[in-house]
Amino acid sequence: MGLSGAALAASHGDDHGHEERAERALVILTSDSLQTQGMAMILANAMQQQGTTLQILLCDAAGDLGLEGYSSEGINTPPGHPMEQVTPEAIMQMMMREGASVDVCAIYLPNSDHGEDDLREGVGVAAPGPMAEMMRDPTIPVFSF
Template sequence: MKKTLLVSLSLCSALLAGGTQAGEIDKALVVVNSGSLQTQGMAMVLANAMQAKGTAVEVLLCDKGGDLALKSTQNPTLKPRDVTPEQLMGKLQQGGAKVNVCALYLPNSEHRQQDLREGVGVATPPAIAEQMIDDDTQVFSF
C-alpha cells in the first residue's frame, strides 16, 4: 500500500507541478526499486505511455528492480497484453529511452556488467543527481 501511495503521490505532484496537459513534461526519470512483477510492469507501461506522448524517458533500476536489467531474468507475462516488464523495457529502449542500473547494484550483487541486457548501462551518481534537480525532469519512483 505504501508503494501505491508513493506512486500516486508522484503522479499527482507531476500534474500539479507541470499542469494537466499531455506532453508538458519534457523529461521523465523513472526509478524502479520494486521487485514486484506488477509494479515493474506498471512502471514500464506508464513510461511507454509518457514516451508515446513525446516525453524523453530514462529508467533507473535499483535494488530488486535492478534484476529487470539482467539477461537471465525471464518474468511471466502480465495480462491483459501478455507482455513482460522486460519486453516493455525493450520497447522503451527502441523508442530512445536510456536504461541504467544504479551505481550500487552491481558491486552489491553477484552480477557483473556483462550480465546486463544489451543497451543497459551503469548510472553514475553525478549524472542521476543532475537529472533529479533539472527543472525539466519529473522523477517517478516505483
C-alpha cells in the first residue's frame, strides 16, 4: 500500500513533463481462485486501457495461466463489460497483444512438471533481480492478488 500511495501522490503532483514518463505497474498474481484471477486481469486490463504499461508476474497456482493449452472456466463479467463471460487467460493474452509483459516466477517451472517450452508464446520466466528492482521503485505501484 505504501508503494501505491507514493505512486498516487506522485501522479497528483506537478503534471509538467508527464508525457515524457510512462506510467508503469507491476501486477503479481498468485491466487488459484478463478474469481481472483479474473478480477486481477479485469483490473489490470482497465489500467492498461487508461495508459499504464503493465508487467504481470504469475506465481504459484496462477503460473498455470502462462501455460500453452491451459484453459480455465469462464467467469461472468461485471455489468457494462463488452463480453458476458471470459477466462482470465483470455484477458491476459489480449493485454499481451496490447504490450503487457507477462512472466512466470523464477521458481514456478523448477517446482512443476513444466519447462519453458510449455509456456504460451510471449510468456517469459522472471529474473529475481529485475523484479526486485521494479518492486523497490517508488514510481511503480505493485498490486498483489
